[in-house]
Amino acid sequence: MTLLKNNGVLPLARNASVIVMGPNANDSVMQWGNYNGFPSHTVTVLEGVRDITGRDIPYLRGCDHVINNNFVSCFNLLSSDGKPGLTATYWNNKSRDGQSVAVERLTVPVNKSTGGATVFAPGVNLTDFSARYVGTFKPEESGRYTMQLRTDNGFRRLSVDGTTLVDNSTKGNRNTYTCTFNAEKGKSYDIELLYGAGDRTALLSFDIGMIKDYDTDAGDADVVIFVGGIAPSLEGEEMPVSVPGFRGGDRESIELPAMQRNLLKNLKAQGKKIVYVNCSGSAVALAPEDSICDAILQAWYPGQAGGTAVAEVLYGDYNPAGRLPVTFYRDDSQLPDFLDYSMDGRTYRYMKDKPLYAFGHGLSYTTFDYESASLDRKSAKCGDNVNLNIKLRNAGKRDGDEVVQVYIRKEGDFGGPVKTLRAFKRVTLPAGTSRDIAFTLTPDAFKTYDQKSGRMAVTPGKYEILYGGSSENLKSLPLTLK
Template sequence: MRFRASSKTNRWLPGIVVALSVAAHARAATPDADAQAAALVAKMTLPEKVSQLQSSAPAIPRLGIAAYDWWSEGLHGIARDGYATVFPQAIGLAASWDDALLHQVGTTVSTEARAKFNAAGVGHDHARYQGLSIWSPNINIFRDPRWGRGQETYGEDPYLTGQLAIGFIRGIQGDDPAHPRAIATPKHFVVHSGPEAGRHGFDVDVSAHDLEATYLPAFRAAITEGGADSIMCAYNALHGTPVCANDALLTTTLRHDWGFKGYVVSDCDAIDDMTNFHYFKPDNAQSSAAAIQAGTDLDCGDAYADLPDAVRKGYVKASVLDTALTRLFAARYRLGEWGVAANDPYAGIGMDQVDSAAHRRLALQAALESVVLLKNTHDILPLKQGIRLAVIGPNADTLETLEANYHGTARNPVTPLEGLRQHFGAQHIFYVQGSPIADGVPEPIPETALRATDHAQPGLTGEYFDHLDFSGTPSLTRTDRVIDFDWDHVAPSEQLPAHHYAVRWTGELLPPGPGDYTLAVHVDRCFDCAGHDPVRLYIDNQRVIDDSGSDQHMQANLHFADTRPHAIRLDLVHAGQDQGVRLQWLAPAQAQLAEAEKAVQNADVSVAFVGLSPDVEGEELKVDVPGFNGGDRTDIGLPASQQALLERAAASGKPLVVVLMSGSAVALNWAKAHADAILVAWYPGEAGGDAVAQVLAGDYNPGGRLPVTFYRATRDLPPFVSYAMQGRTYRYFDGTPLYPFGYGLSYTHFSYSDLTLSTAQLHAGDPLQASVTVRNDGKRAGDEVVQIYLDAPGLPLAPRHALVGFRRVHLAPGERRQIEFALTPRLLSQVDAAGHRTVDAGHYQLFAGGAQPGDGEGVSTSFSIVGSEVLPR
């Protein structure tokens, strides 16, 4: 064995901020809250006012104001504050095509947020992630699969995104506008979807048509129908003006046209970006003045600290600050931060409701509904009980691909490997990792390469101490199957304190073959901490990694001449706010492929868990390897190392089932041609392994649909930096996709008939009623997603197809149901080059089916519109 030192700076994920916006007319702040807020603001000094305009608002004891940090995350579960129910990542939730499910998920998120808020205490200080102002959902249009943060969105269609946002927002806020359970903050307003590189200073010169037809509709729906009480402005500029200082957007569009009454929050450090990256103003005093005058009420950051200077120099009037503060404190009053009436419906929400049994069942339901079946040759699925399975692939047994980004800590996560063992029997499962996610990207060392000190179990022996020097008897000793833990704001065990412990893992490392190895220790760093948790890794009693908390020397390169075991020891000292630990490696490719080949030889069917991970796609990541850069992708194909694994498995001649786990579309061209079945499981949340196993076993019939287009190759896409919609998404793409938006198969078959309309000739401005009959023709019960598409042939700039309705329905074998849709004038409208939305005269086609026209079962009919009607923006 020889050692070659190397170093790697561990990446950190900056939390993204979202603006909080008070509701539209239907959910406007009550006069009492406004009056209380105005009276309180009138008592503040200028320095006190400025302090409250920043997201980490300090206490003002003389006025009875507790400290409140506005920054809380709840994208797919309340995040970054300990245990929570972890749902599928947002893109997976979108694949359910179930707005009622999104409402339930939003309700769960805000219930758990309220429980944590109550635990801190009404009237007490609430630190970051302990508040009720939730910076979610992300409803940017996923216009290009290369964007690493597209996983946080509801996909590429403005109508689907808007409807899911409405459900989620209403779930977050509850049914009482005067006293919301929490406040939702749709983000990032507007026209923001990568690239991550340059996101702090790029300017979007999007056409008036694309702005109105694609980028604004979901935000409009979130405000006017969802009643979001807050909104977040984006980093980018629009037509030369940073969005957070864009009066046309924040005042004219948002408040005047849409009737928004809430508050706007900036994306984190977006005001500072206006000075340092956009060069919009020469200093933060002038940038802050421009932002708050345009309507950005709250600064996530500290740029607003220069507002006193802005007031003194006349850049902004003090009354403008008062307006913003009144909006903010009205929201805090309505949330009940200082206590409410004795009949407060939320007072009884306790910590017992965090990750409750009911919430765990909902997480499983959401994971099941998100699964999309893309291929099932000769009905190989469901798999039969008693079958022997080779479970291979880098995503078969990793926590990070369950939780994704912006996540809480899952208490009892189930990986696919664990789920399959539970459903098919451990004796029928032959597992190997097989490959990394991508060349140069370490993966958790699998259980197959670790052996505990007693040689009886796979994994390492963990000794857990309630102090930091490893002295004396550990509080807990156990065998950890893999070292892949999320301990954000939680303890590894109830026997340990959450913020003060040390762990020593010992055992043996079992190389699968000779060659060069990279060992790595990944620690999820808290990015605003003064110090970090030190880790040390020893191989054969030689220290190969010694990280004192400076993010350096987190990798070591070694050469193993053979497969003999090597003693391994990992020490972790946790005294800060870092969030977990992973013991990782890069193993020789041929050794891993040979392992996979042996597993396949012992099995009847191979199940390969491939795709991406939050280590390669996400927000401003420090990753630069083939296919990935800075959190975005440079190639949408499956990484070469995983492609080689699939081909090795298929060479056996045995059936191959591919399960894609990712946050975005992957060009699975080879798999479409050669695999026997393909499932898309996304990043499925805490119950993901159980959900995948139930689908593979046939206990659940998949009914999800793709919320994005799966393209065949990167070359099919327009330039990533272009925000023009021509050539993008199913609405404007002229090529042949690998798998189209809205696509998904089932273990049963559905048929359509009797598409009827309320009239064949509609007057512009009138609604249109449509109904269609759907029938389950198969022998299994299942969910069908009924989709309605409008085609406007001959109208300039009209999309190829436009989704205008959808409904997820459950049908027993032989059951038929008539589904009705109400198509509003806005759904029947078109947008011209100047951005005007009108209902235009002409002949139209309406299609109802289980996919887009031409992609599946369905029926169509035609109608005409006479006259024209201009619609409000």
């Protein structure tokens, strides 16, 4: 967890009047990232907040990540043999021949995968199997209903009252279908889904519902915990995605998607304090959000217990101490042209502009003072170790961790980096205490690219030893190497 901004709204009190919103607030799959395992249970941020407060905190999704697709599930209106849900029948062959091997009733949307050697149902093969899902849909209001289906490259056929809406004409590693039909209140519609596993990891998800306008009214809550950002389904290797800002798994912009940005502005106009939790696997440009949100927490893709971790940070059970391992640029304009292969302007080492959040940046619920620092010598021979001592004080009222960072810059290294991280230590300090932090800088720490030899080497010259809590606002000590 990396706390990027806090104007004092955090940590929240247990009894604070809050509402949880955002497309990532109740999304467990987002938290897994890519190349993931499949946990038996994932604590979402919504669950984490409800658990830590002991209250049924209200929740509104508010918007999607990028495009308006407010799908409201009506799976609860499906029944089979007079009982809620779909009846699922399985065969251990791909043609649904002979005796079935398992029957189950599904009362929640279908979400099956053999990833992690998990069978669709007890007694069903991991491969070479098929299934039939049947139920009757009886809507409570007339309108246009949407069925969402996602499968592997195997067989699939979806029909309503005998009319086929999806068939097996399209093959691929992953296939996602959205089909609609009109339904009248009180009438019954027979749904049948046939499935046969393909030659990859078996995958099947199915739901039925309606596309509706989002509710964005935060009501009487004083604070909105908005959990947004992007998702592994948008950024990843060869993703079948083509929406504004994302194409084929690549990001065409680092800006927060406009749909979320506009909703945050709307919440600010409602007079709400906004705690923004950003989930992403890479940097997101958050300049407008930095100006309107009261706090920003970078939660990345936090894994199966991520909701617990976020809640413990937001409510002060844990004092955050994460530091950014990448630069958070202010906006797209700070990125060099994609076809420019020079290092100029890239990463904290070559960037001369001021980013939104620097490499190594991260806040705490306490403050740290770098009271003094000294080297064991002002000059040394190339190849010598140099010892650095820093006196660090926790000047706040809470115990906490500081990540002490040491950078080195060589004066006159034209074309070289403006600074390079060469050492760091995570230090735990009780409130009001001080500690001397010792570093031994070996010759490797002073290596730069030597034009004469064409290799990295320690060369004579004047150096700056830079130290502090991030890659910006650093203090310095001079050193001469002979």
